[in-house]
Amino acid sequence: MRLLPFDYAVRNLGRSPSRLFLSVAGAAMVVLLILVAGGFVRGMSQALRATGGEHNVILMGAGSEESVERSEIPAATPGVLAASVQGIRTRAGVAYVSPEVHVMLPVTVGTGGMAKPRQVMLRGVSPAAALVHESVSLTEGRWPVAGGGADEVIVGRMAGTVLGVAESDVQVGRAITIDGRPWTIVGRFSAPGTVVEAEVWLPLADAMTATKRDTISCVVVTLDPYNEATGEGAEFADVAAFTKTRPDLELVPMTEREYYGKLASFFGPIKVVAWVTAGLIAVGGLFGGLNTMYAAFASRIRELGTLQAIGYRRLAIVWSMIQESTLATAAGGLIACAVGVFLLDGVAVRFSMGAFGLKIDEAVIGLGLLTGLALGVVGALPPAIRCLKPTIPVALKAV
């Protein structure tokens, strides 16, 4: 089958600049929406997945596996664990055992108490937290000190987003109010690509005092990978065996990755809603596109009849129309992808666990471009078929 020249499709785009603008802009909006949905889902999944350390095991109270915030375990657990399990990583004699308190509390910026409080994940930590959470690094200031006279905290890089304020409001030296009590920011930290960046960390003892508890939420330990040749290191099973030997502690072990993986699946319905919303709006956009393309094709039914009279097959004409439509939507898709990469990638989004950055990666871009192409094909086919339906003599009489 002989096709119409590609030039014909390209030049047809220029027939109506306003229609071309509508097609390109419409496709760009739909693709942008797909990118946002994709970036949202990827960003959330990756942030939760990346939060778990590769060799970390988290021990929490039995029955609280769904959320570490509800967990309570004896404060003595870290010492017992370090003494009982061989193969826990150490550095300069310090074991990678981090007792932690996880709690969600209302936080406001400043000390005036006028601002609307936001729920923020607070983590009470000891200096060992810096060992087990390898992705965390202090970028400004210093580590908070317990009982130093003033209550001190360090904040993650996304704290401003979570609190709904500018980053300048959560710089070192500024104050935040946690549950009605003022705390001074003494440092800022980053933990790229993880939800930890949206947290506020404070000394463990202060956290326990502030929350009036004598228990901790969990213990996070880093194991040295087991080496068969030397017999050194430990596996998850060793930690699991420990919890069985100490039923009195009522501990449940879970790899940190498994824990955050479960959290990710907990957010599954939100991801589905994001996709369904994007899909529905895309379908709406598609109908708009169908209308635009129909108007474009319907205005030249006589020309379509002429091409058939010359000897072009209908399939060749449909193909040219698809080329024309796809060129417009692909251009819209490319514009949307450029906006996505340069303006949306990394944009912080709040959610109940804290915040994460939109992830506009290759897969999301690929999906966006495919959507643009699909819009072109699906948007062109029904109007093309409809406009080629009249017989040639009827088409030649079209105004």
Next chain:
Amino acid sequence: MTTNNTHSRTLSPAPALIQCRRLTKTYKKGDNTITPLQELDLDVPAGDFLALMGPSGSGKTTLLNLIAGIDRPSGGNLIIGGTDIATLSRSKLADWRSTHVGYVFQLYNLVPVLTAYENVELPLLLHSMSARERHQKVSTALELVGIADRHDHYPRQLSGGQEQRVAIARAIVTDPTIIVGDEPTGDLDQESAQAIMNLMTRLCEDLGKTLIIVTHDAKSAAYAKRTLHLEKGRLVEAADLAARRESTVPQPV
């Protein structure tokens, strides 16, 4: 056979290029069945220049469209160059048109986004040939219709007469078996119409092309070798036509 030859009655001994036998076309319009063409017999020899005339709804354009292969008969046979085109599939018929038919439209029907050159080149893209050969054919066609100097103009930059010349170049560029024209001068002023009809006459006389045109204009029809009149889907004999014309002339009281 019911041919009405206004110029001569010489019959070609060779089989006619176009043979219509009991050619019928009907279509539904609401609850009514319309029959624009009724069991029409017609032979058109190669090299003929035939003008089809008749009132609106007489079936002349239907007959032209059937011969051009852009419409299908409801009954009868339509044999052109030995092929019964009524039996061809839709795609085969499209291929047949690209080789055997050049169509000239009343409103020129040039593609507005293509230049004169590209419009003429369009039918050639349906055939296997080198770009050089294509260029040569397009240039020859444009020269033949006297519009070579406007080859890079878009239709909107041409006058009606010039557009129709480009349309004729597009119709002849593939060297088709027959050239059909539906009111080819219908949208032109008298001067341009004359020039176009002179050009079509040259195509027939100098290049030996077979031309069939539909026209309302007796002046345009006069350029043809013969004129056929249709009424209610049937050919009208010259004698009948003359009698009918006489009967419509007001009689002195």
